[in-house]
Amino acid sequence: MSGTHTHALFVHGHSHLHRLPASTKLGALGLFVLAVVLTPRESFWAFVVHAVLILSAMWLAGLKPGFVAKRLVIEIPFVLFALFLPFVAGGDKLDVLGLSLSIEGLWGGWNIVAKGTLGLAASIVLTATTTVPDLLSGLERLRVPRLITSIAGFMVRYLDVIAGEMHRMRLAMLSRGHDPRWIWQAKAYATSAGALFIRSYERGERVYYAMTARGFAGQMPTFDAERATATEWMGALLLPAVAWTAVAVAVLA
Amino acid sequence: MHIPDGFINGVTSLGAGVVAVSGLGASLRRAGKELQDRQIPLAGLIAAFVFVLQMLNFPVVAGMSGHLLGGALAAILIGPWMGMVVVSVVVIVQALLFADGGISALGLNIVNMGLLTVLSGWLAYRLLMAVLPKKAGSVLLAGSLAAWFSVVVSSLGFVGEYAVGGAGGASLSTVLAAMSGTHSLIGIGEGLITAGVLGSVLAVRPDLVHGARLFGIRHADNAELSRRAVGAFIAGGIAVAILLVTVVAPRASSDPDGLERVAIDQGFADTASEQPLGDTPLSEYGVAGVEDEQLGTVLAGLIGLGVTFLAGVGLVLLARRSRGRVESR
Amino acid sequence: MSVPALEVVDLSYHYPDGTEVLRNAGFHIHPGERVALLGPNGAGKTTLVFHLNGIFRPDSGSVIVAGLPLDDEHVKEIRRRVGIVFQDPDDQLFMPTVGQDVAFGPANYGVEGAELQTRVNDALSAVGMLDVAGRPPHHLSVGQRRRVAVATVLAMKPEIVVLDEPSSNLDPASRRELADILTSLDITMLMVTHDLPYALELCPRSLVMNEGSIIADGSTRQILSDRELMKANRLELPLGFDPNLTL
Numbered sequence: 001m002s003g004t005h006t007h008a009l010f011v012h013g014h015s016h017l018h019r020l021p022a023s024t025k026l027g028a029l030g031l032f033v034l035a036v037v038l039t040p041r042e043s044f045w046a047f048v049v050h051a052v053l054i055l056s057a058m059w060l061a062g063l064k065p066g067f068v069a070k071r072l073v074i075e076i077p078f079v080l081f082a083l084f085l086p087f088v089a090g091g092d093k094l095d096v097l098g099l100s101l102s103i104e105g106l107w108g109g110w111n112i113v114a115k116g117t118l119g120l121a122a123s124i125v126l127t128a129t130t131t132v133p134d135l136l137s138g139l140e141r142l143r144v145p146r147l148i149t150s151i152a153g154f155m156v157r158y159l160d161v162i163a164g165e166m167h168r169m170r171l172a173m174l175s176r177g178h179d180p181r182w183i184w185q186a187k188a189y190a191t192s193a194g195a196l197f198i199r200s201y202e203r204g205e206r207v208y209y210a211m212t213a214r215g216f217a218g219q220m221p222t223f224d225a226e227r228a229t230a231t232e233w234m235g236a237l238l239l240p241a242v243a244w245t246a247v248a249v250a251v252l253a
Numbered sequence: 254m255h256i257p258d259g260f261i262n263g264v265t266s267l268g269a270g271v272v273a274v275s276g277l278g279a280s281l282r283r284a285g286k287e288l289q290d291r292q293i294p295l296a297g298l299i300a301a302f303v304f305v306l307q308m309l310n311f312p313v314v315a316g317m318s319g320h321l322l323g324g325a326l327a328a329i330l331i332g333p334w335m336g337m338v339v340v341s342v343v344v345i346v347q348a349l350l351f352a353d354g355g356i357s358a359l360g361l362n363i364v365n366m367g368l369l370t371v372l373s374g375w376l377a378y379r380l381l382m383a384v385l386p387k388k389a390g391s392v393l394l395a396g397s398l399a400a401w402f403s404v405v406v407s408s409l410g411f412v413g414e415y416a417v418g419g420a421g422g423a424s425l426s427t428v429l430a431a432m433s434g435t436h437s438l439i440g441i442g443e444g445l446i447t448a449g450v451l452g453s454v455l456a457v458r459p460d461l462v463h464g465a466r467l468f469g470i471r472h473a474d475n476a477e478l479s480r481r482a483v484g485a486f487i488a489g490g491i492a493v494a495i496l497l498v499t500v501v502a503p504r505a506s507s508d509p510d511g512l513e514r515v516a517i518d519q520g521f522a523d524t525a526s527e528q529p530l531g532d533t534p535l536s537e538y539g540v541a542g543v544e545d546e547q548l549g550t551v552l553a554g555l556i557g558l559g560v561t562f563l564a565g566v567g568l569v570l571l572a573r574r575s576r577g578r579v580e581s582r
Numbered sequence: 583m584s585v586p587a588l589e590v591v592d593l594s595y596h597y598p599d600g601t602e603v604l605r606n607a608g609f610h611i612h613p614g615e616r617v618a619l620l621g622p623n624g625a626g627k628t629t630l631v632f633h634l635n636g637i638f639r640p641d642s643g644s645v646i647v648a649g650l651p652l653d654d655e656h657v658k659e660i661r662r663r664v665g666i667v668f669q670d671p672d673d674q675l676f677m678p679t680v681g682q683d684v685a686f687g688p689a690n691y692g693v694e695g696a697e698l699q700t701r702v703n704d705a706l707s708a709v710g711m712l713d714v715a716g717r718p719p720h721h722l723s724v725g726q727r728r729r730v731a732v733a734t735v736l737a738m739k740p741e742i743v744v745l746d747e748p749s750s751n752l753d754p755a756s757r758r759e760l761a762d763i764l765t766s767l768d769i770t771m772l773m774v775t776h777d778l779p780y781a782l783e784l785c786p787r788s789l790v791m792n793e794g795s796i797i798a799d800g801s802t803r804q805i806l807s808d809r810e811l812m813k814a815n816r817l818e819l820p821l822g823f824d825p826n827l828t829l
Binding site: 088090145151159186193 | 257258260262263267281285291293294295296297298300301302304306308309321330338342343346348349350351352353357424427442445448449450451453454456457458461
């Protein structure tokens, strides 16, 4: 269930959240989501705290609820699974409107939907307020190996180029009446995917030549991005700090 | 399938994160020498290619469509170490840039989609190529079976994670049957498309296929799976799916209800203070017993899968041999 | 006479499969010259370009850039001196942002900090693209991408800029803007092109290449007016275009 388009979810803006260094936002996201996942499922009030935190982050970033809601559809298969659980799970049953629902399954379903939605919404806030280059240098600042961020950088750079090539090949096939319905008719798909691999590979070689032509000798240069100040870290970590406090109270209480 | 946050509990997710980091680190080290130089842009381009492949739907049955995972394909095209790095980067980018797959589940998703598919696909491919004749047709045959295998192994990875820390309530045998069954079917598409892609690359640039270079296969005009092989592959995949759902999964656990509770208990032991355990047979299980039972379920699934896989390979080999005899006559 | 900015002597090269691509190709370009390299598809033009900064190495012959011979010892410095603008700007612009891409070259040569920033700003200003420094390259139009590609090379302060098909895929307005930018740059230039009016406008001198050799070397106007030479080398002017009536 991957994304259906190659454009990241960035929304142009000048909010405080947009201006925060990416490394602090990544750190805050990781800690917040971990807090969400560790929240006991019975602590409804803690989930309310998390939801308020996310909503205020969305408000701070100037994101419209509709935008976030639209991206939440990615979660639908798992929501279906969650809805399915009360019917298949065992254990004590609860009768609701003539349906026999598993109590355990209801808890499981609630747990998945609540945590999945909060986590996804938090991710959306990050991607909507951070540009791809900032995200990559933020990852580097957080000690993700340069090899990984470099490869990711090249990947993101060429997503549109390669998707465009695939799109043109598909149009060419459609223009000649291609309309496969069955798996054994998918040969044209496989052939164009093969051609796409060859093109990607050859472009990879040309890019390497272009890099060599400008003195590349095996080490990607680093460009000093802005360093996060202590104040910025504190600002970013405010959100997960509240979330963790809620979790701590929920677990200890 | 990208696992969201909250599907698998926090501790298991963190554990998978550790596995993912060490697996990715190992692949980086192994791929490192090549990756230092010309392979960096190449790896990025191949990652973009895999991402685009995962976006594209191909027809499956009368209007339904699926998309490639591409792990086994990547392994055969660019080798297992680079393959694991590349597909893992795809998973990371999907999570961070497209909010696809949970942040806390990133480790789980890297393990299932970035590491398991590539590694299992590559192992199956190497094993098959060891017995098959070293020619282009074998690359396709081994590639399709390896791709099928990789998809099923990846789904078993999920089942394993669910067994350790699943937040749900569905019994393990239900999850095992559903996941391995559907993925045996999904694997048919993955296998056929993988063979098709390999065939079309082999026809134009056989030198670009790592898994062919390795065996000195340089020429491949019009490499294509025969109709009979495609038919056998589809039938085999369906048969395995049925077998998994009807025979292996139910056998895997004599007490589904109990097991389901085991999964829940394991999943929430550290996050929820009280569990609705009631007075089920669970109280009889010691910790060791619990672990054995879970392990048994997954092991039984794996063994069943391995046996059916080998049986399938044997059948295909027999069919090929007999056909080869006919042709050489 | 001054030291040539670029000197190519008897260059020969064949592909691993045995096809001869370059046969004793030779010419030289003096500082400040703008020279067009013309020739049909498959003449070996792009292969020649890749020899100018050592991406390909010749079977025999040599390349000398501002007095410095191209060998293992000098290849890095040669790559700084010869700036190649690739045909497809998508091959050339690979960094996440335009600014980082322009910085890539000088950074590889140890330029950093404020000086690097000055280099980037100067190069982008020279092509009128300073305002897109923070943008990802794939959000630019083809014309803008081509101009940024020129800037990535300018930032390395090269002795000579080599452009492979600079006007391809550009709409007439972008083609015009690029021509204005290229003529405004005070730099030695070798331009591979099929766009003969473009060659005539930008380059006083032309080389004709076919089957791996330099067939002709002279004033662009004279070469374009030589019907025999043009026909023999599969070169053709647009309908109604008379090289002696323009400019």
